[in-house]
Amino acid sequence: MTSPASGSPPSERAVLVFSTVLFLIPALALTTRVGITLAELAVLAGSLWYGKRLWRERHALFGPARGMMLAIVAHVVLAILSLILSGMDPRFLENPLRALLMLPLVGLVAIGRPKSDWFWYGLFVGTIGAALLAAYQRFGLHVDRAEGFHMAITFGDTAMAMALMSLAGVARFAGTRLALLPLLAFVAGVVASILSGTRGGWMALVLSFIPLVSHGRHAIGRRVIAFGLAGIFLLAGASLFPELGVRKRFEAIATDMTEYRSGNSNTSIGLRFENWKGGVMIFKEHPLTGIGRANYERGINELVARGVLPPETAGLRHAHNELLNAFATQGIIGGLSMIFLYAAPFAFFTRRLRHDPDCRPVALAGLLLVLSYIDFGLTQVLFVHHIGSAFYIIMTSVLAGLCINSGRLR
Numbered sequence: 001m002t003s004p005a006s007g008s009p010p011s012e013r014a015v016l017v018f019s020t021v022l023f024l025i026p027a028l029a030l031t032t033r034v035g036i037t038l039a040e041l042a043v044l045a046g047s048l049w050y051g052k053r054l055w056r057e058r059h060a061l062f063g064p065a066r067g068m069m070l071a072i073v074a075h076v077v078l079a080i081l082s083l084i085l086s087g088m089d090p091r092f093l094e095n096p097l098r099a100l101l102m103l104p105l106v107g108l109v110a111i112g113r114p115k116s117d118w119f120w121y122g123l124f125v126g127t128i129g130a131a132l133l134a135a136y137q138r139f140g141l142h143v144d145r146a147e148g149f150h151m152a153i154t155f156g157d158t159a160m161a162m163a164l165m166s167l168a169g170v171a172r173f174a175g176t177r178l179a180l181l182p183l184l185a186f187v188a189g190v191v192a193s194i195l196s197g198t199r200g201g202w203m204a205l206v207l208s209f210i211p212l213v214s215h216g217r218h219a220i221g222r223r224v225i226a227f228g229l230a231g232i233f234l235l236a237g238a239s240l241f242p243e244l245g246v247r248k249r250f251e252a253i254a255t256d257m258t259e260y261r262s263g264n265s266n267t268s269i270g271l272r273f274e275n276w277k278g279g280v281m282i283f284k285e286h287p288l289t290g291i292g293r294a295n296y297e298r299g300i301n302e303l304v305a306r307g308v309l310p311p312e313t314a315g316l317r318h319a320h321n322e323l324l325n326a327f328a329t330q331g332i333i334g335g336l337s338m339i340f341l342y343a344a345p346f347a348f349f350t351r352r353l354r355h356d357p358d359c360r361p362v363a364l365a366g367l368l369l370v371l372s373y374i375d376f377g378l379t380q381v382l383f384v385h386h387i388g389s390a391f392y393i394i395m396t397s398v399l400a401g402l403c404i405n406s407g408r409l410r
Contacts, residue, residue, distance in 0.1 A: 018112030023122035031129035033149035047104040061107035065400045071344035074337045076100045086292025095389040102393045109401025124185040127162040131188035134195040145197040156198025161372040163189020168365035200379035204372045266312045279319035282328040290331035322377030345396040359406035366399035
């Protein structure tokens with residue numbers, strides 16, 4: 001069996017092609033409507049072109065990330081089984097099938113050996129571009145919340161994830177002429193998230209201190225705390241300017257909580273609380289298999305008809321909480337599969353941070369991405385949206401492939 005170090009090196013043209021794709025994936029994710037779809041098509045084309053080699057060298061190419069591969073396979077298989085058992089709906093099958101197509105990506109990165117700097121350049125361009133797009137929509141088109149080419153929540157959450165990933169690139173460019181670029185991209189991503197008004201993503205700034213302090217001091221240096229605090233201060237400072245809408249979003253939390261305690265659940269937060277209550281009840285009634293991936297709305301509507309939930313919750317299609325949605329729709333096994341989808345890349349990148357100094361910036365970016373999605377999943381179900389699901393699968397696979405290449409080169 002071919003070892004990771006013995007695979008034939010790619011030609012210069014192949015390296016250029018792979019590096020270009022590596023640049024375009026993050027650069028186009030939020031700045032175009034079709035960026036993620038183009039990335040998926042590129043992976044599909046590469047899988048067909050290198051199919052025989054991917055299979056022949058599968059243990060060498062995928063072995064270090066086998067846990068991540070198993071997590072994706074489990075996620076897809078359980079989603080398909082849920083639809084077969086509880087009612088087939090093509091709308092709920094699309095994202096799992098797209099995720100399945102991304103399985104070869106780790107191996108493709110290992111084969112193509114693209115220049116990792118091109119990933120950072122694409123990430124910086126995409127994050128800064130997202131901020132410019134958000135500013136144009138908010139102040140040029142005068143929309144209430146910037147949403148890019150998707151929806152406000154997925155746009156804001158993805159921008160925040162890209163911001164934190166950019167922060168992980170500080171060590172790579174320290175002492176170079178591009179030293180300020182990661183910090184500029186970090187600020188840009190936070191600004192894009194602020195302009196989207198996506199409150200759920202702002203907590204990721206605080207949660208990011210866990211890996212930044214525990215691992216980031218090696219990958220970035222002691223300045224990491226100052227960088228993270230700068231993002232929090234930026235968010236706090238934005239609340240001083242009414243036209244940015246941050247203060248209004250924060251004040252709405254207190255207002256909604258007061259309304260909910262007084263018995264009015266017809267507010268943004270009130271409906272989420274009732275929705276979570278409904279998700280728990282659905283899980284209790286269907287603990288083994290869940291109500292079905294495509295049947296959450298029907299379950300909520302039945303609870304409304306029984307008078308358990310207020311009428312305003314009728315028509316909700318997911319639980320607005322990633323884990324609760326998985327448990328309610330796919331039962332215990334589905335919920336554990338969702339946890340595995342977080343835990344496998346988390347464990348992979350943590351190991352690389354501890355034992356592979358050469359890929360620490362890349363591994364830290366992966367860890368921050370996973371932690372961001374855990375935070376986002378507290379108030380949203382990103383895996384029912386195309387960009388939410390695809391961005392996570394693609395980025396974790398790309399970063400894992402770059403880490404594997406780092407070990408190979410060493």
